[in-house]
Amino acid sequence: MSRFLRIAAPRSVAIIDQPSPSLEPGQVRVKTIYSGISAGTELTAYRGTNPYLTSVWDPTSRLFQPGKEALGYPLDGWGYSEVGEVVEIAEPTGSPEGGPPVELGDIVWGIWGHRDEGVLAAESLRGHVLPSGMDPLGGAFVRVGAIALNAVLAADLGPGSTVAIFGQGVIGLLATRFAVLNGATVIAVDGIEARRGKATEWGAAHALSPSPQLASDIRRITLGAGVDVAIELSGNYRALHEATRAVGADGTVIAAGFYQGEAAGVRFGEEFHHNRVQLLASQIGSVPNRLRSRWTVPRLQHTVVDHVAAGLVDAPSLVTHTFPLADSAKAYELLDTDPSSALQVVLEFS
Template identity: 60%
Template sequence: MRFTAPRVVEVVTVPQVALQPGQVRVRTIASGISAGTEMTAYRGTNPYLTSVWDPQMRLFLQREGTSAGYPLEGWGYSEVGEIVEMGERLTMPLPDDVAVGDLVWGIWGHRTEGVLDAAELRGHGLPPGVDPVLGCFVRVGAIALNAVLAAHSTIGFTICVIGQGVVGLMATRYAVLTGATVIAVERIPLRQEMARKMGAHHVLAPGPDLPLRVRELTGGAGADSAIEISGSYVGLQAATRIVGLDGVVVAAGFYQGQGEVLRLGEEFHHNRVQIVASQIGSVPSVLRSRWDVPRLQRTVVDLLLKGEPDVLSLVTHRYPLHQAAEAYAMLDGNGTQALQVILEMP
C-alpha cells in the first residue's frame, strides 16, 4: 500500500525480496490502520513530507528544494502474520522462539508479506488458537500504556483521558486497572458508549464547561493528570485547564501545524501545570532503569491474552487490502462510526 499524493492511495505489486542470512519472511494476515498518525500521511500534513528527521541531532531538517516526500511506502505499524520462511542462520544463534509456522505481531507495514531480521521478532509470538487480530493491538496498546505510566496513574488518582479512539479507549481501560478514577472525554456517542464499557467512571463531552464539570467531580481540586490522546490542540488546551495545582498533562497525540489555541498565560501558568510528551520510542524517564519498550509490549500482550481489554469489540470495519483507498476515504470523510479499521490480506 502506497500514498502517492495527498488523499491518493494505491496498492502496487513489487518484486519479492530474497531472504538474507538471519532474516524471516512473514505472510501478513491482518494489518491495523492508525486513524491518527497514518491520516497525517494520507492528508499531507505529516512533517516527514517537508522535513527529514536526523536521528543523531534529533531534529527535523527542512528538505532541500520544494519536492514533497511522496510517494510514502511502508506505512502501518500494527501487523500480524505467520512466519513462512527462514533464511540461513548467522554465526550467532537465532532466537529460539522464532520458527516457521509461528504467529507473530510486529511492524512491517500494509503489505502482503514482510521481510525482517529474525531478532526483531524475539518475544513477538502469539500462542496457537488466538484470534490473530489481537496482534494488531499490541503496538497501539503499548502507546496507551506508556501514556498511563507517564500520568502516574494509581489508586486515589483522578485521571482524565481526552479522546476515546482506539488508543484512548485502551488508555482508559489501563488507567481503570491501576485503580484510578477515570474521566473519559469524548464527543462521539459510539466512543462515549465504548468508554463506559472500558470502565470509565465518568464520561463527559468536550466544551467550555468541561473544566468546571471536572472540578465538580473532584471536590474543586481538578484532575491529578490528564492524557491528551486526540492529537487536537483544542484538546491539549482543555487538558491544561482540567488538571489541578501542579497537575500533569501527558501529550500523547500526534499534533499537526501550529497550536494557535494554546493559552499558556492562564491556568497553565498559575497552576504550574507540567506538560510531558509521551512517544513510543521510549518509556517515561523515571522508569527507564526498570522499564523499556519491550516490557511495555510484553505487558500488553499478557493483558490482551486475558481479555484486557476486549479489543476485538473495537474492530468496526474490515477491508481487503485492494480496497485500502476506500478505508482511508471513509476515515477521512466520516469516521465517527469507526474505531479500529483492519486491512485483511489475500
C-alpha cells in the first residue's frame, strides 16, 4: 500500500491509502524523502481561491474559460517540490537514446505530489539526479528556486542595479539571494521581522517593513531615484501597488506573485501612469522573451541545483518545520493561520 495527500474540500486535508501500482516498461518507482509545501499555489487550493477550481485553462487559446471540466474537489496529487530515491526500474522495451536516465539508488527531484512514492516515466527524470554529496533536502527547492530565478532574469539585474523585492517568503528570499549574486543592490520588503532578518543575512542591503512612507524611504535610500526594478512576489495587490511606487521614472515592475481575485488596492492612475512604469509578468511556464533562444525552464532548474550544491544558496536553511505525511493537516493549518512562524514547511517521509 501507499499513501497520498488529498485536499478534500477547502481547509480539509485527508490521507488516502491505495495499492502500490505495478510498473509499466520505461517507468520507475521513487520513494519520497521530502516534499515541500508551497505557501503560494498550494494554499490557493487549500483555501479554495485557485482559478483552476472554477475555470479551465485552454492551452490553445491561452484563456481561462468557465466549464464543467474545472478541477473541483477533491484535489489529489498536489505538490510540486519532491525529492526521493529511485528504488525500482522497469526496463524499457528498447534501448533509451543517450543511455538510461536514472539508476537504482539515485536521488532525484521532480513533481509527483505529496505521496509515499511516485511512479513516473524514467525519461521524465533525465537530468534530475542530484549531485553526489548534495543534501537531499535541497532538492525540494529546485522548482521554487526556478520561479525565483526566472523573476530575477526578467528583472535584467547586474552590478549597479537597484531592486526592491516585495515579499520575503521562500521564493522572495531565493530571489533576493539570486539578485545579490547577480551584483544588484537589494531592498527587501516584508512585514515579518524574521524574514527581513533572513534577507539581510542573504545579502540584502536594506530590509524594510511595509509602511505609508515606504516609497519615500526607498527614494531616500536611492538618493531620490527610486529603484530600477521592483519584483513583487507576495501575491498581494497592495504590495503590487507599492512596487509601482518604489521604481523611478521608466522603471520596471516584475509581477511574479500568484494574485487571486480582483485587483483591489492597485491604483494605476497614480505613480504607475505618471512615471511610465513598465509592468511585466513572470511565470514558470516560460522564460523571459529576450532569453528564449538561450534559456529554458530546465536550464533554470539546473542552475538552481548547481548553486545549492555549491553552497551559494543555502536553501535547506529556509526550512522551519517538518511534519510526517500523517500530520499534513497541521502543516497546512500552520501555513494558513500563522505565516509569521513558518517559512518553508516540508513533509518528511521515513
